[in-house]
Amino acid sequence: MIPIDEALRRIEKNLPAPAIESLDFRSAHGRVLAEGLTATGDIPPFNKSAVDGYAVRAADVRAVPAELRCVGESRAGSKWGTPLREGEAISIMTGAPVPDGADAVQMVEKTRRSADGSLVTILSGVCVGENVVLRGSEASTGKVILEPGRYLGPAELAILAMFGHRQVRVFRMPSVALAATGDEVVEADQVPGPDQIRNSNAPSVSAQLKLLGLEAEYLGIVRDDRAEIRRVITEGLRRDVLILTGGVSVGAYDFVKEILLEAGLEVIFSGVAVRPGKPTLFARRGDRLVFGLPGNPISAFVSFELFVRPALERICGSVSAGLLRIRGRMSSGAKHKSERTSFIPARLSWNQEGWAIEPLPWRGSSDIIGFSRANGLLILPQGTRAIAEGDWVEAVLLPDFWQRSPRWKPEGGGQ
Ligand code: AMP
Ligand code: MG
Numbered sequence: 001m002i003p004i005d006e007a008l009r010r011i012e013k014n015l016p017a018p019a020i021e022s023l024d025f026r027s028a029h030g031r032v033l034a035e036g037l038t039a040t041g042d043i044p045p046f047n048k049s050a051v052d053g054y055a056v057r058a059a060d061v062r063a064v065p066a067e068l069r070c071v072g073e074s075r076a077g078s079k080w081g082t083p084l085r086e087g088e089a090i091s092i093m094t095g096a097p098v099p100d101g102a103d104a105v106q107m108v109e110k111t112r113r114s115a116d117g118s119l120v121t122i123l124s125g126v127c128v129g130e131n132v133v134l135r136g137s138e139a140s141t142g143k144v145i146l147e148p149g150r151y152l153g154p155a156e157l158a159i160l161a162m163f164g165h166r167q168v169r170v171f172r173m174p175s176v177a178l179a180a181t182g183d184e185v186v187e188a189d190q191v192p193g194p195d196q197i198r199n200s201n202a203p204s205v206s207a208q209l210k211l212l213g214l215e216a217e218y219l220g221i222v223r224d225d226r227a228e229i230r231r232v233i234t235e236g237l238r239r240d241v242l243i244l245t246g247g248v249s250v251g252a253y254d255f256v257k258e259i260l261l262e263a264g265l266e267v268i269f270s271g272v273a274v275r276p277g278k279p280t281l282f283a284r285r286g287d288r289l290v291f292g293l294p295g296n297p298i299s300a301f302v303s304f305e306l307f308v309r310p311a312l313e314r315i316c317g318s319v320s321a322g323l324l325r326i327r328g329r330m331s332s333g334a335k336h337k338s339e340r341t342s343f344i345p346a347r348l349s350w351n352q353e354g355w356a357i358e359p360l361p362w363r364g365s366s367d368i369i370g371f372s373r374a375n376g377l378l379i380l381p382q383g384t385r386a387i388a389e390g391d392w393v394e395a396v397l398l399p400d401f402w403q404r405s406p407r408w409k410p411e412g413g414g415q
Contacts, residue, residue: 001271001278004306004341008322010268011311016240016287018317019172025160028152030213031170032317037146040163042136046079047098050131054089054111054120055080055102058130061122070113070120074099089120098132105131139163149319171317174240178205179219179232181247181256182295187221200368201245201300205293208304211399212312216243224253233263237288240315243308246295249279256292257281265290273382275342276365277303296365302343302377309399324397325379328355333388338380345374348395349405357395375404 002010020034049055055074060066068089074080076095084090084101092098092105104126112121139145145159152160152170160168185199186192199221209216217239222232224247236242247256248270257270260283270281270292276299281292291308293300310322328348336342336359347358359378362370377396380387387393398404 001273002269004272004274007269007272007274007280007282007307008310011282011307012314014268014282014284014289015311015314016289018315020169021172022167022169025157025166025168028160028168028170029154029157031152031173032319033146033148033150033152033156033168034171034317035169036144036148037160037163037165037168039139039141039143039145040165041141043139043162044133044135044137047135048133049074049092049094049096049098049105050133051105051107052094053092053105053107053109053131054122055084055092055098055105056089056122056126057084057086057102058104058126058128060087061104061106061125064122064125066122066125068120068122070118072099089122091120103128103132107131149317151318171315173214174312174315176209176214176216176241176243176312177219177236177239178202178209178216178243179222179236180245180295181222181224181229181232183224183253185221185246200297201293201295204297204301204368205243205245205304208301208309208399209312212309212316214312222247224255226255226259229255229259230263233259233265233290236290237263237285240288241312242288242290243293243304244290245293245300248281248292248294254279260290260292272307273340274302274306275338275340277306277343278340280307282307294365297368298345298362298371299365301368301371305377305396305398306343324399324401325394326355326376326397327392327394328357329353330387330389330391330393331356331358333386333391334359334378335386336380336384338382338384341382342380342384343377343396344380345371346376346378346395347374348376348397348401355395357393374398375401 071088072080073091074096076093079097080090080099084099090099106122106126110124180199180202184196186196188198206216219232222228247254265283265285267283272280279294280303283290293303345360349356379394
């Protein structure tokens, strides 16, 4: 058994370098950028009005109210072409080019137009540059706008579109195969026999992969039989990553490790000092990786979050992979003797004092029903005996934390 940090170090050391592909930017949401991108033009491309109102010369409205001749209109998409002269104003819309000769815009709320529209009274003065977004003030041609390693979320997609970066180099997503082992396991659409249970791990691990934007190829249920396990490992090694659940413990029918070794894989570790997730196994052959997760539903879930997620994030080119840790105070006490670092299902909430962490009652590694109310995991370091209300502790946010949490109440009081 190795400590969790050592397991994470070994995983990181054995990851293949992320591969790169070129994609249409519209398909690049959720990817990590593999190149730096620069501004192909100035943004804004012209001096732009930030409000609906009147383009003026600031000098003309130093004394207010000031009556100006309204001589034209500058609309978004079509600039008023004649330069503004002394004593004149141009009606202007948000996003429209500021006409030459004007150096400020007064918002429509601070003006009054004459009935025939020929005059406008500016009721309040403006400084030079007021309500004008200068050409190139947000980005000037050639400036780096996105660095390599940037995650492409909604804002980044807007930037790609804005500069016409239609084809982008991003890190490739790995192909992932998934299989569940166990003589007792049947699929969810079957009626289990008296000694059988339904396969809950494949659906939950598939969903965890989906949260990473990955679609698993499901290879089905594998019997605790050497030949069958051999067959699924051969099949799975055609993908970048194979994830197996069950069969990695020390039972008489836990054959996964044996068959991996026999198939020429290097087992980088098997057994981590963590609870749940102790039997977790990690192996590789060349650039192909295998994760063996324990069969218990919660062990499989937690083990995925601790070990598989950071690995897959790195393969997808993410710079800062790892657990989303927060520090907060226990909102109740708990007795937990942990001879291994433990991850306890918890409700994390936010109040005026910061994070509050409430461990949830659960009945051990197979109690997925108790576990399912969690939006985070309380970390109890090895050797912890008991924790009291108000103690400072660390916790991990689950990846769908926001969806699992009622919205914050701004006035405090948690959730
Ligand atoms: P194992 O890691 O194979 O020793 O399995 C540990 C426990 O998890 C046993 O109680 C299994 O019945 C259960 N288990 C194994 N595979 C699955 C699965 N795919 N879905 C639900 N429970 C499972
Ligand atoms: Mg088993």
